[in-house]
Amino acid sequence: MKNTVITSLFLSLGISISAMAFHANSSDTDKNTAGSSFAVVELFTSEGCSSCPPADKLLAKIQEENAGKPVYILAFHVDYWNHQGWRDVFSDKDFTKRQYQYASWLNLETVYTPQAVVNGKHELIGSQEEALKRALNIELRAPAPAQLSAEAQIEGSKLKLAYQATNARGTVLQVALVQKVAHTMVKRGENAGRLLPHVQIVRHVQGFAAGASGNVAVNLPEGFNPNGWEVITFLQNTQTGAIVAADRPQVGADSRPLTAHRRP
Template structure:
């Protein structure tokens, strides 16, 4: 069963979040820790000692209530990890038969949305839907509710460590990288753990010519273009090495238009234990 939300959206002021962040001890620690940074001369990131909030927005260009949610997510295009927020936009495919085919949609994102919903004991998927650290947050459009969820997450010590490195491939156009992601868990659980890497792209624009958003120009940030995983952790460890090559149509884009997010998830509960965010370096 698929339910399409009425999309009532109250907005989210970035300034309000910043003021809250300045007052919250846990988030202050997140800002001080340098959640993920490209080191001088290298392109790498390490997750911090505290947990960060992976924010997954399930969206579609065919959904009239999704553009406000897309705009909401875009406020963390850069620097979100320093606030404890690692955002991703995953475009689902179940709107594609209703007038407009979303070129960023992938069926695996529909499957992931359904899996997270099933694990939580729910049955309905819809757009826009937001998961924070693997748990649905229906009240994401409330500044206080979202800030409270992030505050709770970043106040927790991390039970997994993630390190990710990108190396531009010599002699290749922008958008071609060698990826190396390392995952280590010290969680006190017997549940199976999985590692994932998402390759995202910023500054995307679509001229929608049919469906609910017909005639609109849509702007997207942090759109997942490639999805790698699940890779099971064995004895608390996993590694993902991958040749990342973006679509030829995007090959000439600046390197920092792209990035990767690597994360560890509890396969039994859907909880995202930890994540690292890295923008591609020049």
């Protein structure tokens, strides 16, 4: 369901970076190595939108069909439906800002839900299976223009990430913390009375000025658990929005227990 938005907001992203060669971990099937293809699928969705559940369902189908492939799925729950009687428990104003940034990058007059973007270049209605698969096929057949390899480690309340990149001038490193599965019983609004399943829910995303290699740290949301969450990293061009490389690092952990999850 389309929702016209008047104000354009922009994310402040990145600086130019230089490139250097690096050794990618060939043991991981979805590493973005030299010449490999990949696809980052972003869905902008909301529990308050009656048109979104089919798109959420399609996202789960795409994930299942592409298991083991370099397909990285991110569901961003926007907040502009929250005034319609139901506050999406996973919504965040920063995700709405990200969607507005795509409107600028892709020269769109409006944003809406459900909206999907593939590799920052292909924009479509998120419930249109044929169009989404067509965009995926295009990107999975194209050689990756850059490379990214990352390693992640939990240290206390932080996720510390070391990365290496090549051919990524003019990009920013984005680090997304993703909850793999959740269900919400919606009590009000357009989806009142429905139990909504979700996959690949972005709980936090943070951008860093990128270099050929580096180390960054992200504060972990309460409840983060390597068994039920994952980390997706990608390099995004700050001028066009095109995503040029992506990686899904395995997460190591220290010996300290994590806090039990409480939903917001």
